[in-house]
Amino acid sequence: MSASDVATPVFGAQGGQSDEARVEMAMRSFVSEFGVTTALHMESCVRCGLCAEACHFYVTTGDAKYTPIYKLELLRRAYCREASPFAPLVRALGLVRKPSIVDLRQWEELLYDSCTMCGRCTLICPMGIDIAELVKEARHGMFKAGLVPERLALMDRTARQWGSTATPGEDLPDILAEAARAHGVEIPCDLGTADILVTAAAAELGEYTKALADMAKILNRIGAKWTMHQGGFDASNVGFNNGDMELQERLTRALVDTAVKIGAKTLLLPECGHAYGAARWEAAKWYGQALPVRIIHVTEFLDELIATNRICVRKIGETATFHDPCQMVRRGGLEAAARRVLAALGLELIELKDHGVTGYCCGGGGGVVSNQRATPLRYKVFEMKKQQVEMTGAKHLVTSCGQCRITLEMGAKHAHWDKTVESLLGLVADNLAV
Amino acid sequence: MDLLSFARGPALTFALVVFAVGTLWRLVGVLLRPRLPDLSPARERAPSNLVGALRAVVNGMWPRKEFVAAALVTTINGYVFHIGIALVFLGYAPHIAFIRRLTGFSWRALPDVVIYLAAAATIIALLVALGSRLTDPVLRKISNAGDLFTWTITFLPLITGMAVVFEPSSAVLERNNVIYPAPLAVHLLTLELLLMWFPFGKLMHAVFFAFSRGATGMRFSHRGVKV
Numbered sequence: 001m002s003a004s005d006v007a008t009p010v011f012g013a014q015g016g017q018s019d020e021a022r023v024e025m026a027m028r029s030f031v032s033e034f035g036v037t038t039a040l041h042m043e044s045c046v047r048c049g050l051c052a053e054a055c056h057f058y059v060t061t062g063d064a065k066y067t068p069i070y071k072l073e074l075l076r077r078a079y080c081r082e083a084s085p086f087a088p089l090v091r092a093l094g095l096v097r098k099p100s101i102v103d104l105r106q107w108e109e110l111l112y113d114s115c116t117m118c119g120r121c122t123l124i125c126p127m128g129i130d131i132a133e134l135v136k137e138a139r140h141g142m143f144k145a146g147l148v149p150e151r152l153a154l155m156d157r158t159a160r161q162w163g164s165t166a167t168p169g170e171d172l173p174d175i176l177a178e179a180a181r182a183h184g185v186e187i188p189c190d191l192g193t194a195d196i197l198v199t200a201a202a203a204e205l206g207e208y209t210k211a212l213a214d215m216a217k218i219l220n221r222i223g224a225k226w227t228m229h230q231g232g233f234d235a236s237n238v239g240f241n242n243g244d245m246e247l248q249e250r251l252t253r254a255l256v257d258t259a260v261k262i263g264a265k266t267l268l269l270p271e272c273g274h275a276y277g278a279a280r281w282e283a284a285k286w287y288g289q290a291l292p293v294r295i296i297h298v299t300e301f302l303d304e305l306i307a308t309n310r311i312c313v314r315k316i317g318e319t320a321t322f323h324d325p326c327q328m329v330r331r332g333g334l335e336a337a338a339r340r341v342l343a344a345l346g347l348e349l350i351e352l353k354d355h356g357v358t359g360y361c362c363g364g365g366g367g368v369v370s371n372q373r374a375t376p377l378r379y380k381v382f383e384m385k386k387q388q389v390e391m392t393g394a395k396h397l398v399t400s401c402g403q404c405r406i407t408l409e410m411g412a413k414h415a416h417w418d419k420t421v422e423s424l425l426g427l428v429a430d431n432l433a434v
Numbered sequence: 435m436d437l438l439s440f441a442r443g444p445a446l447t448f449a450l451v452v453f454a455v456g457t458l459w460r461l462v463g464v465l466l467r468p469r470l471p472d473l474s475p476a477r478e479r480a481p482s483n484l485v486g487a488l489r490a491v492v493n494g495m496w497p498r499k500e501f502v503a504a505a506l507v508t509t510i511n512g513y514v515f516h517i518g519i520a521l522v523f524l525g526y527a528p529h530i531a532f533i534r535r536l537t538g539f540s541w542r543a544l545p546d547v548v549i550y551l552a553a554a555a556t557i558i559a560l561l562v563a564l565g566s567r568l569t570d571p572v573l574r575k576i577s578n579a580g581d582l583f584t585w586t587i588t589f590l591p592l593i594t595g596m597a598v599v600f601e602p603s604s605a606v607l608e609r610n611n612v613i614y615p616a617p618l619a620v621h622l623l624t625l626e627l628l629l630m631w632f633p634f635g636k637l638m639h640a641v642f643f644a645f646s647r648g649a650t651g652m653r654f655s656h657r658g659v660k661v
Contacts, residue, residue, distance in 0.1 A: 085463025128647030333658025
């Protein structure tokens with residue numbers, strides 16, 4: 001496969017607005033993003049190209065169009081023309097071309113198919129430009145323009161209707177009851193009061209209900225007063241990935257408001273990286289004040305339970321390697337927590353060649369896993385990941401993000417690779433000691 | 435008014451005004467953009483914003499060990515021409531005399547041989563940078579006219595400066611008259627061109643880099659990530 005045909009150029013477009021209206025909506029959104037940090041990052045690029053060396057899509061294809069800063073070209077143009085201190089001069093002299101509908105359609109692939117917002121490029125940039133954050137802001141404009149890959153747009157519409165991409169809230173009790181029956185655990189739903197509101201990733205409400213049971217097993221073991229709730233249950237915020245800020249806010253508010261309503265002090269997030277990014281670091285901005293609940297990822301929760309001896313785990317005593325989910329580790333700061341849990345499980349950790357904050361993305365973050373158009377590109381990234389895993393010779397491949405796990409499983413299936421991708425939560429739940 | 439008088443007089447004044455006002459305008463224009471405070475609770479034991487920012491500014495001086503192999507050539511080449519330009523501009527005796535006439539400040543000059551070596555290294559490094567920009571597929575993809583213009587504007591004072599070096603700097607300073615007025619005027623005018631372009635192009639990274647790294651440092655250290 002040649003480098004340039006890794007993604008099929010079939011572009012999504014939503015709504016019936018004219019091309020001019022799409023461009024205007026995108027530009028207006030881009031301009032609204034230019035706060036001081038974004039402006040500083042727009043101004044600082046020296047176009048050294050080092051960001052390409054950090055990007056899994058460039059590294060695995062060698063195609064220069066995947067250079068991270070190039071993905072922001074339209075945002076840069078919008079900044080120069082509309083928001084930079086010399087914008088009137090730039091416009092008057094026609095120094096920078098306004099993005100056209102053709103440009104926007106072309107960049108849809110670069111912003112959605114070939115960027116997982118993993119932020120590895122941020123760490124190599126000598127100017128410290130947070131390119132991943134800028135891509136997220138560019139996606140806001142693309143969403144406003146109705147230029148989102150159709151698969152992601154479909155998920156968006158579903159989440160707007162159901163509050164989840166997996167299921168409407170009214171089906172939650174049945175799903176939990178079935179999961180409870182299948183796995184032999186009690187999963188409380190819709191309790192009027194609880195200390196912990198537990199949330200799920202979309203996939204856990206369908207194919208991966210064992211994750212719900214694993215969470216329940218641990219919470220029941222410590223005697224927590226907890227519940228899941230129809231009011232807010234799916235934490236994998238598709239609005240965060242798609243650039244739909246209105247949806248992101250609605251989904252976030254549903255979780256926090258439900259927690260407040262039932263008196264929960266803790267909002268427990270599932271093994272989902274983007275849930276962590278959307279809720280832990282961005283929820284407060286919708287409220288304009290510090291949140292009334294503590295938002296915590298299940299990995300740090302497990303880490304705390306083990307550290308305080310509230311749960312004990314059996315030592316597995318084998319070798320393992322760990323795939324670091326980007327939003328949890330590089331952009332979330334949970335590198336050490338996951339490793340402490342692995343150590344408690346008695347797993348001898350053999351690190352991937354690239355691990356921790358500089359570990360490579362699974363290739364499916366930022367909605368790329370759901371974007372079937374990006375599948376060939378994802379498989380290229382998977383090959384690199386597979387090689388790194390094989391180099392460790394570790395018996396277990398563990399991660400703590402369901403999206404990463406699904407991406408890696410899809411890659412493994414395609415490559416006929418018989419490695420199982422294990423959940424950190426699952427390992428803890430399966431090895432709870434009395 | 436001859437060309438040298440023009441270059442030393444009104445042209446220099448104009449260039450300095452454009453440099454100062456333009457730089458201030460662009461910096462203030464960016465720093466006055468709206469701010470959205472991060473209201474999320476910081477990671478336990480996260481350093482203060484200031485410490486996080488300063489760490490990022492300092493750590494950004496060299497690539498993380500994981501990226502050294504990929505970034506080594508670009509980084510070293512960059513250091514060569516940045517340090518080279520600084521040595522030539524601030525260490526050459528006639529430049530120091532020029533600055534003393536303008537500001538009253540002066541300091542000890544570096545030996546001529548150091549300046550010649552620095553200038554040679556800088557020119558080579560800038561040519562390497564240009565070669566990469568013109569041939570490397572990634573750099574070709576992301577480059578624009580401003581990059582080439584900035585490169586030219588940076589290169590010209592070096593070349594025109596080399597063109598007026600015919601004798602040791604001590605001999606230049608001992609003499610009261612200029613024996614090559616036209617080449618010197620051209621050299622000064624190229625410097626003035628650089629000063630006037632500074633606020634408009636990517637040379638402003640010399641000011642912005644600390645703010646840019648610092649902003650990311652604050653964001654990441656708040657989350658408990660070391661950058």
